[in-house]
Amino acid sequence: MNITFARLDPVGADHDALVDFMTRNEFPFHVRTRPRAADIEGLISKGAYRDEDNDSFWIDHGELGRIGFLRLEDLSDEDPLFDLRLDTPFRGRGLGLQILRAVADHVFRTMPSVNRFEGQTREDNIAMRKTFHRGGWVKEAHYREGWPVDGGTPLASVAYSILRRDWETGETTTFVWDDLVL
Numbered sequence: 672m673n674i675t676f677a678r679l680d681p682v683g684a685d686h687d688a689l690v691d692f693m694t695r696n697e698f699p700f701h702v703r704t705r706p707r708a709a710d711i712e713g714l715i716s717k718g719a720y721r722d723e724d725n726d727s728f729w730i731d732h733g734e735l736g737r738i739g740f741l742r743l744e745d746l747s748d749e750d751p752l753f754d755l756r757l758d759t760p761f762r763g764r765g766l767g768l769q770i771l772r773a774v775a776d777h778v779f780r781t782m783p784s785v786n787r788f789e790g791q792t793r794e795d796n797i798a799m800r801k802t803f804h805r806g807g808w809v810k811e812a813h814y815r816e817g818w819p820v821d822g823g824t825p826l827a828s829v830a831y832s833i834l835r836r837d838w839e840t841g842e843t844t845t846f847v848w849d850d851l852v853l
């Protein structure tokens with residue numbers, strides 16, 4: 672089913688809906704799992720949802736309507752990252768894969784200078800990690816203790832990416848992880 676992205680205006684028309692979305696959902700694998708309205712207001716005012724590095728979108732599904740939120744990050748670099756958050760009722764239904772494919776389509780079609788597109792998630796976010804693998808993204812790094820956990824021991828941050836040429840061909844360029852013989 673068709674996935675589209677509606678660019679959102681964090682300081683105008685979409686401000687209240689953005690604060691509502693971020694505060695009524697729980698994000699168990701994000702650094703801030705239960706953001707408060709003040710946290711989101713702070714992020715909005717420092718441009719975290721829209722500035723030269725960031726842009727944010729609602730994710731719309733042809734049948735289900737508005738199902739989540741997407742932020743593109745590091746846009747002034749040529750290898751941007753993203754943050755994807757489904758609204759709770761739409762999690763656990765396999766929609767993440769369709770969305771990930773649509774996000775890569777959006778980035779590679781609308782940003783001709785982007786050659787690689789990256790994503791990171793916490794090591795125990797199995798749903799997101801399976802979604803990356805199924806979408807043909809390649810694990811490129813496992814940053815041990817790289818993900819702070821509120822009141823707990825840091826976990827690993829796992830980094831994936833997709834290359835433009837893999838997006839174009841549908842093939843996955845791999846590499847030999849243990850390439851250096853010692």
Ligand SMILES: CC(C)(COP(=O)(O)OP(=O)(O)OC[C@H]1O[C@@H](n2cnc3c(N)ncnc32)[C@H](O)[C@@H]1OP(=O)(O)O)[C@@H](O)C(=O)NCCC(=O)NCCS
Pocket residue numbers: 698699700701753754755756757758761762763764765766767768790791792796797798799801802
């Ligand atoms: C992460 C997210 C995008 C994944 O999309 P989704 O459509 O909800 O993914 P699903 O829950 O359908 O999971 C994908 C696969 O992982 C499997 N899976 C999920 N949790 C699992 C677990 N703990 N152990 C084993 N498999 C698991 C699912 O069973 C599914 O496999 P299947 O199709 O064979 O059944 C979505 O859940 C979400 O927005 N979560 C909250 C925000 C978030 O964590 N975003 C990631 C930031 S990068």
